Amino acid sequence: MSEMCNDLLNTVDRICDEHCSKPVRESAEAGAWPAALWQALEEVGLTRAALPEAAGGSGLAFEDAMLALRRSAYHAAPVPLAETMLAGRLLAAAGMSVPQGALTVAPVRRGDVLRFVQGASGTTLSGSAHRVPWGNLCAHAVVAGELEGKGVLGLVSTARAVRGVEKNLAGEPRALLEFDAAPLLASAALHDAPARLEAEGALYRSEQMAGALERTLEYSLQYANERVQFGRPIAKFQAVQHMLALLAGQVAAASAAADAAAEASGLAPDAFAVAVAKSRAGEAAGKGAEIAHQVHGAMGYTREHNLHYNTRRLWSWRDEFGNETYWQSRLGRIVAAQGADALWPTLSRL
Amino acid sequence: MHAFRFDPVRMPASAQALRSEVRAFIAAEVANGAFTPSCNSWSSFDADFSRKCGARGYIGMRWPKQYGGHERSALERHVVTEEMLAGGAPVGAHWIADRQSGQQILRYGSERAKHTILPKIASGECYFSIGMSEPDSGSDLAAVRTRANKTEGGWNISGTKVWTSAAHRTNYLIALVRTAPKEDDRHAGMTQFIVDLSHSGVSVRPIYNLYGGHDFNEVVFDGFFAADDMVMGDVGTGWKLVTSELAFERSGPDRFLSTYQLLVESIRAIGADPDARSANEIGRFVAHLATLRRMSTSVAGMLERGAQPMVEAALVKDMGTAFEREIPETFRHLIATEPALGDGASYAELLGMTMLRAPGFTLRGGTREILRGVIARGLGLR
Ligand SMILES: Cc1cc2nc3c(=O)[nH]c(=O)nc-3n(C[C@H](O)[C@H](O)[C@H](O)COP(=O)(O)OP(=O)(O)OC[C@H]3O[C@@H](n4cnc5c(N)ncnc54)[C@H](O)[C@@H]3O)c2cc1C
Numbered sequence: 001m002s003e004m005c006n007d008l009l010n011t012v013d014r015i016c017d018e019h020c021s022k023p024v025r026e027s028a029e030a031g032a033w034p035a036a037l038w039q040a041l042e043e044v045g046l047t048r049a050a051l052p053e054a055a056g057g058s059g060l061a062f063e064d065a066m067l068a069l070r071r072s073a074y075h076a077a078p079v080p081l082a083e084t085m086l087a088g089r090l091l092a093a094a095g096m097s098v099p100q101g102a103l104t105v106a107p108v109r110r111g112d113v114l115r116f117v118q119g120a121s122g123t124t125l126s127g128s129a130h131r132v133p134w135g136n137l138c139a140h141a142v143v144a145g146e147l148e149g150k151g152v153l154g155l156v157s158t159a160r161a162v163r164g165v166e167k168n169l170a171g172e173p174r175a176l177l178e179f180d181a182a183p184l185l186a187s188a189a190l191h192d193a194p195a196r197l198e199a200e201g202a203l204y205r206s207e208q209m210a211g212a213l214e215r216t217l218e219y220s221l222q223y224a225n226e227r228v229q230f231g232r233p234i235a236k237f238q239a240v241q242h243m244l245a246l247l248a249g250q251v252a253a254a255s256a257a258a259d260a261a262a263e264a265s266g267l268a269p270d271a272f273a274v275a276v277a278k279s280r281a282g283e284a285a286g287k288g289a290e291i292a293h294q295v296h297g298a299m300g301y302t303r304e305h306n307l308h309y310n311t312r313r314l315w316s317w318r319d320e321f322g323n324e325t326y327w328q329s330r331l332g333r334i335v336a337a338q339g340a341d342a343l344w345p346t347l348s349r350l
Numbered sequence: 351m352h353a354f355r356f357d358p359v360r361m362p363a364s365a366q367a368l369r370s371e372v373r374a375f376i377a378a379e380v381a382n383g384a385f386t387p388s389c390n391s392w393s394s395f396d397a398d399f400s401r402k403c404g405a406r407g408y409i410g411m412r413w414p415k416q417y418g419g420h421e422r423s424a425l426e427r428h429v430v431t432e433e434m435l436a437g438g439a440p441v442g443a444h445w446i447a448d449r450q451s452g453q454q455i456l457r458y459g460s461e462r463a464k465h466t467i468l469p470k471i472a473s474g475e476c477y478f479s480i481g482m483s484e485p486d487s488g489s490d491l492a493a494v495r496t497r498a499n500k501t502e503g504g505w506n507i508s509g510t511k512v513w514t515s516a517a518h519r520t521n522y523l524i525a526l527v528r529t530a531p532k533e534d535d536r537h538a539g540m541t542q543f544i545v546d547l548s549h550s551g552v553s554v555r556p557i558y559n560l561y562g563g564h565d566f567n568e569v570v571f572d573g574f575f576a577a578d579d580m581v582m583g584d585v586g587t588g589w590k591l592v593t594s595e596l597a598f599e600r601s602g603p604d605r606f607l608s609t610y611q612l613l614v615e616s617i618r619a620i621g622a623d624p625d626a627r628s629a630n631e632i633g634r635f636v637a638h639l640a641t642l643r644r645m646s647t648s649v650a651g652m653l654e655r656g657a658q659p660m661v662e663a664a665l666v667k668d669m670g671t672a673f674e675r676e677i678p679e680t681f682r683h684l685i686a687t688e689p690a691l692g693d694g695a696s697y698a699e700l701l702g703m704t705m706l707r708a709p710g711f712t713l714r715g716g717t718r719e720i721l722r723g724v725i726a727r728g729l730g731l732r
Contacts (some may be wrong), residue, residue: 063358216355221729241726242719249669251353256648257641259358279637299408328633333622335636340618344436344610347640348369 005064008072015040016075025309029077029171033137038102040081046266052083055092065261066207073211076309078172080134082204087142090197094153094190104138105197106177108321114146114179117155124155124181135175136165144193151193154184167317199269201321203261206277209285209317210258213311214250216292219307220244223296240295247291250284257281260350273350275331282324285314351582354662359651365429372430375406376437387438389611389704394442394605395519404474409448413456418469435607436617444520448473448542450598451478451524458591460579464542479517481525481545481569482592484510489720490534492589496571498527498543504577507543511569515552515633522546529585540588544580553589553689571668599715601649601663606642606670608711612704615697616681628684637674642666668721671711678704716719
């Protein structure tokens with residue numbers, strides 16, 4: 001980790017301590033935009049941290065930007081930081097300029113296809129995109145699709161497209177966007193744009209899960225050391241110690257898998273490494289959250305305790321941009337098709 | 351207390367060439383019939399193969415040249431060990447000596463021990479066993495009762511070690527022995543000795559394992575004489591030494607690659623076009639394996655920096671041995687073949703071999719429960 005990154009992580013901590021309090025999280029779940037939090041993140045350049053310098057980034061290594069994202073998830077920051085980073089990186093990859101403000105991406109639900117049509121007065125967009133993250137609160141969406149059999153990326157206004165807003169288990173907004181020959185503000189070719197969007201999304205969610213898992217471990221250790229039963233802290237019971245050892249393993253595995261994927265994806269997402277990360281972090285999310293709640297007893301089941309801000313995100317994020325089954329199966333098909341003897345050479349390349 | 355960090359590692363430029371070199375060596379050995387790739391190959395015994403490894407500089411890689419070593423990095427050694435294991439190569443004869451006994455001697459051995467023993471280990475001609483467990487001392491290693499009494503020029507050792515793998519074939523073992531009566535501090539008063547198994551006063555008897563194989567032994571000391579220069583470190587510091595030995599014992603890729611050949615043959619048996627369930631399971635194991643590799647390489651990086659990654663090693667070993675045991679338990683559902691006896695390379699034989707050995711994976715080198723205790727201590731819970 002570079003010095004610059006260390007400073008950045010401290011900055012994320014400082015901003016979240018100030019602007020990501022319990023009332024902020026609760027009002028965000030009620031639908032309010034956490035303007036002060038977002039503005040603070042923007043001011044220090046975090047929303048552009050994943051961009052190459054030439055595209056307006058801060059010159060941070062991509063892995064370091066991912067660590068900053070991970071840290072924001074540790075704090076359960078209720079903002080579309082991942083989506084804005086992701087949208088920006090797609091735009092930069094297509095050579096397009098990145099607008100100010102919060103951005104989202106579409107389509108994200110498997111099976112949703114947005115149609116790009118080239119007309120006399122420019123390219124237009126049609127179709128529905130479900131569960132677009134923060135789609136109701138971001139002025140622009142970066143959309144991926146195909147035009148004449150080639151990958152294409154567009155930038156579109158969400159102003160007239162929002163048809164409904166659902167929430168994921170963590171209360172993060174997931175919007176239904178409908179476009180009917182909506183004019184694109186800009187567009188450019190991007191090889192395999194939909195697949196790239198999906199893989200980048202899976203990488204960012206893996207990072208976020210690693211961050212949320214770190215926090216659940218910290219909460220669990222703290223609680224186990226404080227809560228006294230049978231005359232001693234529950235941390236002194238071997239059964240509890242072993243649960244926490246397993247949780248620490250899941251957290252370490254999720255982080256290591258996400259690190260590897262970020263390292264391999266500096267220029268563009270590495271499908272193999274991302275599949276490993278989303279599979280492994282997704283599995284860790286379920287197993288880790290289960291242990292954390294078991295250790296916390298009824299207190300962890302309350303709205304009052306903060307654990308749920310992280311665990312509800314884990315339960316949501318593991319199913320977004322492809323769940324474990326989806327990525328494991330992709331990985332399994334790649335490995336099987338390559339043949340058994342190619343596995344080790346493939347792994348040792350990572 | 352925060353989560354454990356498994357920091358990324360930058361491989362030295364030489365690592366890639368070394369990897370290709372080892373891979374080519376293994377392929378050539380398989381091609382000329384020297385061995386058939388197998389599971390659990392670090393518990394095999396093939397002195398010819400060990401001598402070839404020694405000649406190629408794959409043993410004692412990190413040690414100083416004056417002791418027959420090659421002064422290479424922990425990361426280069428890591429590359430060689432994982433290539434050997436992934437290739438299912440019969441590295442068992444020299445494994446313990448290279449992994450832990452030699453390192454211990456280099457750190458704590460007398461000058462004579464270093465000069466007489468290390469070069470022979472490095473050339474692949476001298477093999478070691480581990481003399482820790484006893485009938486009444488398993489997980490509770492500090493309960494050892496084997497005793498050494500001071501005598502002219504050395505020590506007389508009496509007592510019994512058990513589960514001593516390969517002691518009927520190796521040249522030496524390092525024994526943890528009580529040199530002072532037990533006091534309040536139960537970790538005090540122990541010492542490690544190098545024991546020459548060809549000398550009188552020590553006898554080795556087989557203990558057959560559950561499938562009838564002869565791997566481990568009972569080793570009985572009856573007034574065995576160990577010269578003063580076979581004492582490791584200072585008398586009474588055995589607990590500190592054995593702890594450092596266990597860090598080497600637990601830290602490597604042998605703790606998640608014991609059943610790699612079975613994974614490979616399972617994938618081959620399933621074929622190029624897996625059904626949904628098989629594709630899912632293959633992917634899951636590959637995701638776990640890639641992650642374990644990453645964590646294990648990070649541990650090698652910690653060793654390289656001179657750290658003692660006790661807790662991180664315990665974590666990788668606990669997760670790695672669970673992974674090893676899950677492979678047969680999962681793939682037997684996907685491939686309708688009964689496990690077979692034999693030591694061939696077919697899926698059925700690898701499956702049978704693995705199932706019969708799997709119970710040991712989560713015992714040897716410290717049980718799963720003991721490892722979780724180590725991790726819990728690292729988390730500040732004990
Ligand atoms: C294949 C194989 C090869 C081996 N080779 C060697 C060798 O070469 N040299 C050598 O010295 N030893 C060797 N061993 C021995 C190995 O180190 C021991 O088996 C191990 O340390 C456990 O000791 P034990 O078998 O006496 O089990 P025990 O310690 O009696 O444990 C039995 C069960 O109780 C659990 N348990 C014990 N204490 C606790 C506790 N405090 N908290 C929770 N659970 C606990 C254990 O985890 C285990 O599940 C080998 C073992 C095997 C299986």
